[in-house]
Amino acid sequence: MAEYYLGLMSGTSADGIDAVVADLSGRIPRLVFAHTYPWPASLRKKIFATIANPGNVSLAEFGDLDAALGEAFAEAAVAAVTAAKLHCSQITAIGSHGQTLFHAPDGPRGFSLQAGDANHIAEISGITTVADFRRRDIAAGGQGAPLVPAFHQMLFQTPDVSRAIVNIGGMANITLLPKHCDTISGFDTGPGNVLLDAWHERHRHGSYDPEGAWSSGGAVSTPLLEQLLAHPYFTQPPPKSTGREVFCRAWLEERIEHCGQPVAPVDVQRTLVELTARTIADAILHYETEVEEILVCGGGAHNEVLMLRLADLLDPAIVESTEPYGLHPDWVEAMAFAWLAQRTLTGQPGNIPAVTGARHSVVLGAIYTGRREAS
Ligand SMILES: Nc1ncnc2c1ncn2[C@@H]1O[C@H](COP(=O)(O)OP(=O)(O)O)[C@@H](O)[C@H]1O
Ligand SMILES: [Mg+2]
8 A cells, every 4th residue: 555755855956845745655665746846936035045144034034934934845745745636634744854044063063954844834734744854963963964865775776786876956965875885975075056056146047057058158267166176175074064154156256256367157157067076076986986877866967067077077987867767866855855754753763874973873853743643
């Protein structure tokens, strides 16, 4: 019998709410329905304003935003259930990642904030909701990120081929899945699309560069690339995770100024593609020289220039999207949070201490009971 879970994800790109309905009754998850619901423009504006200047947001404004995001997640969940021709009572649970507004996991009081009050999701949908996945791992000494490697391992590890899974969202993270052993590793490599989006939005129409077309007309600026690669994050050993607090437009503009020569906007865009490709490829090759297949997911899988550069830098390994391997690249992360919700409800850990740096494995998240259980 089918066991339906629903995953809700909005990453650092804040491009929309990815909602998937999945049947998790078997060994391999089955995708039943998936759709990205755009954020209402006013909410998206507030998300970006809060991320850019968290100190300008009062507690009252934060409370309002948290509730409004929760309502938007709930609406996406209900719309997805309806579109999948199911009823909310048939969904065992929702796994809601929330919208990251702040990520500062290092230090004795590490902290990461995913907004979108799950009380509203459980109340509006009536479905039990698991949320706040990151902070228990941080409390156990981890980065709280990345959390997708356990799902990547379950879905993509094989004894025949050494693989790396690359998730290119706003930030990029890798999971290394060697063919011969169970020990896996993974970490955030740095910016994925976040700087590309910010630069495109500033100089062109639209929030991202479709297929990387604009960047393909530019040339890599070596001085600028060197400025960008000099950031200490790239050589810092894992465990590590990062966010917009570190890699943002202000940092990029400061690096451009330091570069000592003018760089045309289109060349900046092309250099940013190179930065993402280089930092991902270097990270993979530094830890796993024998990797044979690189499977790419997240929105960056649609950037043709980025995919070509990854293929060049990682040759002779095969670089492909996850689609031919069983799951479309747009839905891997939301599916992971549906699966993590199932792990939580069944009392199983969701973090991998070797990845996050936590002292031990933990059951992730908080459970907000749906109406069915309460009645
Ligand atoms: N057709 C495309 N061409 C180039 N880039 C794309 C395309 N579609 C999506 N993207 C990029 O992917 C990003 C969204 O990726 P996503 O995996 O949803 O990231 P996040 O998890 O941060 O929300 C967009 O902001 C954009 O930069
Ligand atoms: Mg997204």
